[in-house]
Amino acid sequence: MxxxxxxxxxxxxxxxxxxxxxxxxxxxxxxxxxxxxxxxxxxxSSSSSKLIHGGLRYLEHREFGLVRKALAERELLLRSAPHIMRPLRFVMPHDAGQRPAWLIRAGLFLYDRLAPREFLPGSEAVDLVGHRAGGPLKPAFTRGFVYSDGWVDDAxxxxxxxxxxxxxxxxxxxxxxxxxxxxxxxxxxxxxxxxxxxxxxxxxxxxxxxxxxxxxxxxxxxxxxxxxRLRLVKGSHIVVPRLFDHTYAYIFQHPDGRIVFAMPYEGAFTLIGTTDVEFQGDPDEVGISGPETAYLCELANRYFRRQVLPSDVVWSYSGVRPLLEDDAASAAAATxxxxxxxxxxxxxxxxxxxxxxxxxxxxxxxxxxxxxxxxxxxxxxxxxxALLPGGDLFGNTPDSRGVLEFDRWVSALERRHDWLPPSLALRWARAYGTRVEVLLAGAACLGDLGEEVAPGLYAAELRYLVKHEWATCAADILWRRSKLGLHLPPGCADSIDAWIAAQHRPAGPVALAEPA
CATH class of the missing domain: 3.50.50.60 (FAD/NAD(P)-binding domain)
Structure with missing residues (x-):
């Protein structure tokens, strides 16, 4: 001891x-x-739907207090870390056999007004026949609604x-x-x-x-x-090759009353989720089941022209949500x-x-x-x-500029470091915000970043992640500090772990330290 x-x-x-x-x-x-x-x-916390949202569907369960509380946080959070969060517009195709259009309009009207909005646009009805987001959908879906929420890199x-x-x-x-x-x-x-x-x-x-x-x-x-008591509920997501090439996300209604999202993900993919399944096992051993994968594919296929098979899934993840036990009959309805x-x-x-x-x-x-x-x-x-680290794009006070002018900030970053490949500059901007300058300290050309341990992953970034962000192994880096695991070829994890070991840093936990 x-x-x-x-x-x-x-x-x-x-x-x-x-x-x-x-x-x-x-x-x-x-x-x-x-x-x-x-x-x-x-x-x-790294297995969510990656959303900063009020929870539109919670209105059906009359959780107005929760929705108001969450809506009040949306823009505040977006302003605090505009590099890892961004606004996202959702398209809800109207299925005539489910919730009536007037009820959806009423819900969106309430959603828009339960908390103040500064820069997120309000909801509107759209003609999907002429709308860009209508193209990937089956012809039967001609009407829909669009509303705003936010995206976050949860990890x-x-x-x-x-x-x-x-x-x-x-x-x-x-x-x-x-x-x-x-x-x-x-x-x-x-x-x-x-x-x-x-x-x-x-x-x-x-x-x-x-x-x-x-x-x-x-x-x-x-x-x-x-x-x-806590009610443990498993939520699972699947990632498939990109099903659409625009920036909108979709919110789909299943005949069983559940809601599933389909969102643009990591450029080349679509993220589909989530399920709500009562969970009784060890949270350390959670994983998606075959029926969950089939369920998500089935719902995607109900709406999209391009059909999704379980064999199309390139990655999946599952998390156990500890929900307050209440009288809800289903996991989806639990608070x-x-x-x-x-x-x-x-x-x-x-x-x-x-x-x-x-x-x-x-x-x-x-x-x-x-x-x-x-x-x-x-x-x-x-x-x-207060801003989160890296969020001070245009000063030390949270405001809407970081959200609305993020692309302008990225362009300035690219001009300052014009030797950086644009794709790398954008990835680093999104991941680190202004902290990218710490990563780049002393670098004036690509060679100054050190060894390219994996495609697009240089020693300078690995050193930053190990020193500043508690990364201890390839899984930390490829699946939580980034999602490079989706993009890199097999074998890269071994190369990263070998690099970490070669730096005489433990491949396991860092040593216990005195309080700062």
Whole structure:
């Protein structure tokens, strides 16, 4: 056992809610340690539909409060990180055999007005016969509706929150498992294990943000079952070769009442999802099933001219969403809202239950609004007016310019570094925003980026990801820090792992560090 660490807040769970809370708390002057047993965002938070949205379908379940809360966050989040988020227009083809047109119009009218919009355009009815988005659809779909939401690189959103937390003083420990907890009247003692090394942490408050594992952590910490049950629901997505060449996304209605999205993805692909399946197994072992793949293909084939077969799927991913247990008969109808469970029977314990990516910032703000005062350290909220790392394209204050003039910023980047291949400059702009200058420090030509370890992946980028973004292996880099795994030939993962090993950096977790 090594020396003891001390902090105000120990956060268990490196998904979007955990890193959001760590960032907010560190920004209010609290000493924070965050640990996750795997990579940041390795599970649910990198397995979403990649949307910043209010949740149009939740209106049917009368979840007006959730929808309003999420809609209020849309533009705020888009302004905070315009490099990893962007507006997206959705086309909903009207199926005469399902929801009537007047009901859809009424729902969209409400969706447009539940929260203020500054730059996202409102909804409208469209004639799909003459609309660009109508071309890929079957001839039967002649009418439709268009509305706005947003797209996000979910895994990078997690990393940027962790990066901001660290820069504000937090310690972020990946591949570090919390194995034991002792509760005292004014503090917790926790044991963190990383490989064969372990360390004790004394924390004034414990935050359980373990997602699908939250109930397990709560039981280990308190010895009692949670008062509010979680409903584990698996959502799966498939990726197929591109089915359309425009920038719109689609929202499709299935006869069973479910909603599935089909979205442009990584330039050459279409992303289709998600399913909602009750899940009883180990969240570490989640994967798409044959029936889920068939279901998504079937729904795509109901609308698109070009038919999709399971054999067309080039990649799939699945995540387990920890939803609040309610009286909903189906997983699709279960609430996506969140609950912050406060326990002060001894040292404070905050358990995060439920939630969705769009509301993560608000959830974190409300969490720290409770943590600060209970620890005698009240500080004002701050994240609503803050940028995420790399988001300061046109200054240090969030505004709509970063969203609306992103292409202009990319053009300026290309002029400054005219030796960069345009495709690489655009990928880096989208991934790193202004932090691309850290990656490029000292480089004046392509040769200065070092070895091309895989096509389009240079040593300079790998060094940046290992040093600044907790990347420890090829899977971190190819599937979470980027989606290069979709584009690169077989064998590249081995080359990347070999490169990391050759730099005398561990191919596993980084060493435990003292709090910053």
């Amino acid at each position: 090594e020396s003891q660490l001390e902090c105000d807040v120990l956060v268990v769970g490196g998904g979007i809610n955990g890193v959001g809370i760590a960032r907010d708390a560190a920004g209010r002057g609290l000493r924070v340690i965050l640990c996750d047993k795997d990579d940041l965002g390795a599970h649910t 990078r959103l997690v990393v940027l929150n962790a990066l901001d937390a660290r820069e504000r003083g937090a310690t972020v420990l990946t591949h570090t498992r919390a194995t034991a907890f002792e509760r005292h009247p004014a503090h917790w003692m926790a044991t963190l294990v990383q490989g064969e090394r372990s360390r004790r942490v004394k924390a004034r408050c414990l935050v359980n943000a373990a997602g699908p594992w939250a109930a397990r952590i709560a039981h280990v910490a308190t010895g009692a079952a949670s008062k509010r 996506r809202d969140y609950l912050l469970s406060h326990d002060t029977a001894g040292a404070p314990l905050l358990s995060v239950m439920g939630g969705k990516i769009t509301t993560y910032r608000k959830l974190a703000e409300q969490a720290v609004d409770w943590i600060g005062p209970v620890l005698g350290m009240p500080r004002p909220a701050w994240t609503a007016d």
